[in-house]
Amino acid sequence: MARFIQEFTKGLWKEVPPFRFVLGLCPTLAVTGHVSSALGLGCGVIFVLLVSNSLIATFRNFIPSKIRVPVFIVIIASAVTIVELTMEAYFYSLYRVLGIWIPLIVVNCLILGRAEAFARKNNIILSIADGLGMGLGYTLSLMFLASFREIIGAGTWFGIRVMPASYIGFELLQRPPGAFICLGLILAAMNFISMRMEKKETHACAR
Amino acid sequence: MNNYILMMVTAIFANNILLVRFLGNCPFVGVSTNLDSAIGMSGAALFVNVLSSCITWMVYTFILVPLELEYLKTVAFILVIAALVQLVEIILQKVAPALYRSLGIYLPLITTNCMIFGVAVLNVQQKHTFMQTLVYSIATAIGFDLALIILAGIRERFSLGRIPTLFQGFPVALITAGLMGLCFYGFVGIGQ
Structure with a gap:
């Protein structure tokens, strides 16, 4: 149980995907114009990670290691197809907004990365914890970036006005170039926080 | 003819695949630290993008559509692209060793490049004809190369x-x- 919690929580801060490792950058930049689309893509990624991690962990002893990457990719692509068809059937407006980014979950390095680094070596329960934690961390990071862009860029959050009515909005952040600049600033802020933490640790050691 | 020129200009500048559509950003940030590797990567990307777009278009039009298996496109395309990159690598190694050496390490990286897969899907989604697929894949790859090489040129100056x-x-x-x-x-x- 302790291992389960440990594997689950590492995805939330210590190894949080798009900020700590710059993996899966393209959707991070593309869908974060609005919080709702970020949440939609995040849910898709969580589902695909859960399916791929649990299936790969189940069959890890049967997959020959020489052809493991093609096998992983087929499993991931099948899960993505399920997400795509489900979204088209039940969440059509979200499906229209996300468009090409749903099939592109297949080439999100995060998912193949977890299969390769974790699910292929661990049992099914730990792999589910890992997939859930990483997926949740990824979704929260997407939503954080999207909140920043939507609140400052348009003055709304989930489409609901949060800034005073006189607030015009900093258009640039909603546009494509703003995505790069925002992500750059957030990475710099994360550097700042981890440098601060390191300094504290070395101070504590010196004492 | 005018349509094709318009399509090229739009895909290279106005809808630049990297900076406006955000496809293929992992190599964009990863490989752009120096000009030589950026040029190697752009050559490989252009080559594989055009080849994979044409082949996935054919797979979709001649195999998936007649059999009414359109929903399998994600699985089919990713397999075709992965196999294609392997094949190109093997053939180049045998036929053009010099080219292989200059593209060599960038070819495997291409499989996980979202641009290749994204352009393949876009071609099908926008119902391009074969000619349009060819022009569109060349134009998007040129847009990718342009942005990648400019960024690499700028990043080389960072050391100063x-x-x-x-x-x-x-x-x-x-x-x-x-x-x-x-x-x-x-x-x-x-x-x-």
Whole structure:
């Protein structure tokens, strides 16, 4: 149980995907114009990670290691197809907004990365914890970036006005170039926080 | 003919695949630290993009559509692309060793490049004809190469300036890309 919690929580801060490792950058930049689309893509990624991690962990002893990457990719692509068809059937407006980014979950390095680094070596329960934690961390990071862009860029959050009515909005952040600049600033802020933490640790050691 | 030229200009400048559509950003930030590797990567990307677009278009039109298996396109395309990259690698090694050496290490990286897969899907989604597929894949790859080489050229100059420690590495590269995106954004309005 302790291992389960440990594997689950590492995805939330210590190894949080798009900020700590710059993996899966393209959707991070593309869908974060609005919080709702970020949440939609995040849910898709969580589902695909859960399916791929649990299936790969189940069959890890049967997959020959020489052809493991093609096998992983087929499993991931099948899960993505399920997400795509489900979204088209039940969440059509979200499906229209996300468009090409749903099939592109297949080439999100995060998912193949977890299969390769974790699910292929661990049992099914730990792999589910890992997939859930990483997926949740990824979704929260997407939503954080999207909140920043939507609140400052348009003055709304989930489409609901949060800034005073006189607030015009900093258009640039909603546009494509703003995505790069925002992500750059957030990475710099994360550097700042981890440098601060390191300094504290070395101070504590010196004492 | 005019349509094709318009399509090329739109895909290269106004809808630049990297800076406006955000496809293929992993190599964009990863490989752009020096000009030589950026040029190697752009050659490989152009080559594989055109080849894979044409082949996935054929697979879709001649195999998936007649059999009414359109929903399998994600699985089919990713397999075709992965196999194609392997095949290109093997053939180049045998036929053109010099070219293989210059593209060599960038070829495997291409499989996980979202641009290749994204362009293949876009071609099918926008119902391009074969000619349009060919032109569109060439144009998007040129747009990718242009942005990649410009960013690499700028990043080489970083070693001359003093960058605050907090911004070293990825942050400054992303902000530079953002400023470049702003320049490319000026082209929006050309074409459709």
